[in-house]
Amino acid sequence: MLEELGFRQGQSLFLDTKSLALEQLPLISRVLNLSLEWDKALSLHGPDGTVVNVVGKGETQEAITPLREDSIPWNFKRIDQDSLRSMVRDLLPCEEGEGYLNPSPWERTLSGRSVKLAPGEVGPGKVQEELEMTEMVQTGFYNAFFHHLNPLYISSIGLRSSISIRTFMVSIQGSSSSYTLFSNRSFTVEFENGRARIDGGALMKRSTTWREAKPHRMVWDAVNQVIDLDCRPKYKVSLLRIEPSSVVPLRLKYENGKVEIDLLNLDDKPVVSTLYLPARITSAFVTDPRDMSGESIDPEFDRVKVPMRRWGLLSVSLEVKRLLEALLKKKIISA
Numbered sequence: 168m169l170e171e172l173g174f175r176q177g178q179s180l181f182l183d184t185k186s187l188a189l190e191q192l193p194l195i196s197r198v199l200n201l202s203l204e205w206d207k208a209l210s211l212h213g214p215d216g217t218v219v220n221v222v223g224k225g226e227t228q229e230a231i232t233p234l235r236e237d238s239i240p241w242n243f244k245r246i247d248q249d250s251l252r253s254m255v256r257d258l259l260p261c262e263e264g265e266g267y268l269n270p271s272p273w274e275r276t277l278s279g280r281s282v283k284l285a286p287g288e289v290g291p292g293k294v295q296e297e298l299e300m301t302e303m304v305q306t307g308f309y310n311a312f313f314h315h316l317n318p319l320y321i322s323s324i325g326l327r328s329s330i331s332i333r334t335f336m337v338s339i340q341g342s343s344s345s346y347t348l349f350s351n352r353s354f355t356v357e358f359e360n361g362r363a364r365i366d367g368g369a370l371m372k373r374s375t376t377w378r379e380a381k382p383h384r385m386v387w388d389a390v391n392q393v394i395d396l397d398c399r400p401k402y403k404v405s406l407l408r409i410e411p412s413s414v415v416p417l418r419l420k421y422e423n424g425k426v427e428i429d430l431l432n433l434d435d436k437p438v439v440s441t442l443y444l445p446a447r448i449t450s451a452f453v454t455d456p457r458d459m460s461g462e463s464i465d466p467e468f469d470r471v472k473v474p475m476r477r478w479g480l481l482s483v484s485l486e487v488k489r490l491l492e493a494l495l496k497k498k499i500i501s502a
Contacts, residue, residue, distance in 0.1 A: 168406025171241070172318060174199050181205065182221065188237035191319040193217040194480060197457035214320065214435070215478040217457060233322075240353040241318040241439065242335040243387045243417065246270050248394055250421035254406055255289055255396060256444050257424065258489050267294040270391045272409035272416060272442075273384055277393075285500045286394070286408035291399045296392060300368035304348070308361050314377050316386060320478060321433055329359040336386040338377030339363060345377040349386040381412050383433050403499045408443040425447040426485040429456075432475040443470045445498050446487035454482040 174180065174195065180271040183203040186192055188460040193213030196203055202222070203211070209221035209230045220227070251270055255261060269275050276283050277296055284294070314321055316336040324330065329484035336349040337356055348356055348361065354367040370389060374380040409416065420427040432438055448466035453473055455461065457480075464471055469490075475481055490498075 169195060170200060171319070174201060176200060178202070179204065182234070184235065184237070184240060185325060187234040188239055188317075190214055190232045190317060190322060191478070192232050193219045194319065194478075195456065198480070213478075215476055215480070224479040236324065238315055238322070238332045238334050239317050239334060240333050241316060242351070242353070243390050243415065245390055246416060246419045247421075250419055251394060251406065253352050253419045254426070255400065256398070256404070257421075258444070258487070259289060259404065259495070260401040260492065261396070261398035262401055264291065265293060266291050266396035266400045268394040268396055268400060268406060269294075270394055271384070271388050271416060273412065275388055275393075283404055286465065287406040288403065288500060289396070289400045289406050290403040292502075293395065294393045298370060300350075301348075301371045302368045304339075304343060304346050304365070304371060305343060305365040306339060306346055306358075306361050306363060308339065311358070312377075313341040313358075314340065315364045316383065319431060319480065321383065327358070331355060331357045336382050340377045340379065340380050343375070345380060346376050347372045347374065347380045347382045347385060349382060349389055351386075351389040383415055384412065387415055394481070395413045402495060402498075403500045404445050404495065405443065405500065406445060410441045410443075411438055413438060414440040417480075424487055427484075428483050428485075430473065430475065430481050432477065432479045435477050437474070437476050437479070440473045440475050441470055442473065442483065442485075444485075444487060445469070445495060446490055448485050448487055450486045454484070456480055456482055 177200050179202040189351050193211050194217045196219045205221050208223040208227040211221050212218050212231050234268045269288040273286045310326045313324040315334045335353050338345050338347040348369040350369040354365050357364045372380050414432050416428050417431050418429040421453045451464040451466045451471040
């Protein structure tokens with residue numbers, strides 16, 4: 168998930184224009200065990216509470232990221248589809264035929280239509296998604312606030328009457344409404360005189376506030392399309408549900424009854440995240456990737472609750488067993 172940033176495990180890094188603009192540089196530095204250097208000696212504080220030392224000249228000063236304001240195009244990676252299909256085969260009865268899986272662990276609206284899929288919904292048949300791209304939005308705003316996706320963070324820019332941003336997701340917030348633009352490919356949006364021009368096109372959603380739109384979920388959905396299954400699920404159930412809305416999965420790996428999932432909390436408040444599965448969770452272990460420290464957590468039959476710090480990153484390891492069919496039937500999604 169961090170490879171595209173160009174950093175290597177254990178690397179010595181002199182802070183350049185890109186790294187200076189990373190809000191989550193302290194977190195990334197701890198996860199990758201980076202040695203940071205710059206012109207000045209700093210005690211660098213990230214939004215999640217992580218603190219790292221930056222070697223440099225002079226007396227050490229306290230600093231808060233980012234050290235410069237910029238947009239760094241970054242997006243979520245596609246969740247391993249083979250792992251999701253293996254979970255379906257191992258945990259759910261699936262007959263000859265075809266089916267679909269909503270990989271999103273939250274409710275998904277199909278391309279702005281009234282059709283909605285439940286979190287992690289597995290069902291029979293096929294589901295088609297239609298993408299409607301737009302290249303220009305007339306917002307009616309003279310100036311606006313801008314919230315865009317940076318690596319492991321949603322960055323905010325104060326009132327601007329004109330701006331150019333290259334990103335995978337940006338919300339343009341006026342006084343009474345918001346326009347969120349997102350895509351699985353990076354695009355450049357140029358805002359001036361109330362008009363947003365999108366080079367390359369993007370999907371768009373209008374809402375009252377940008378938080379109401381849950382933009383991180385929308386861009387995650389754009390990357391992770393509905394998955395075709397080569398079997399017909401006997402019941403329509405949810406394979407995975409995650410709460411609250413600020414928590415997104417960055418990686419999921421499943422093999423032989425073991426689930427590994429990396430979670431990111433995209434909120435400035437700590438939360439308790441709950442993971443629900445159509446299975447009996449027999450054990451749960453949480454690891455902090457900053458120092459690989461961990462602890463066991465007691466599951467609550469088919470769910471596990473994981474405390475997460477604000478803007479925090481955690482790895483969760485679960486061992487699961489298939490439910491008896493009588494118990495699985497209680498999880499059927501009502502029409």
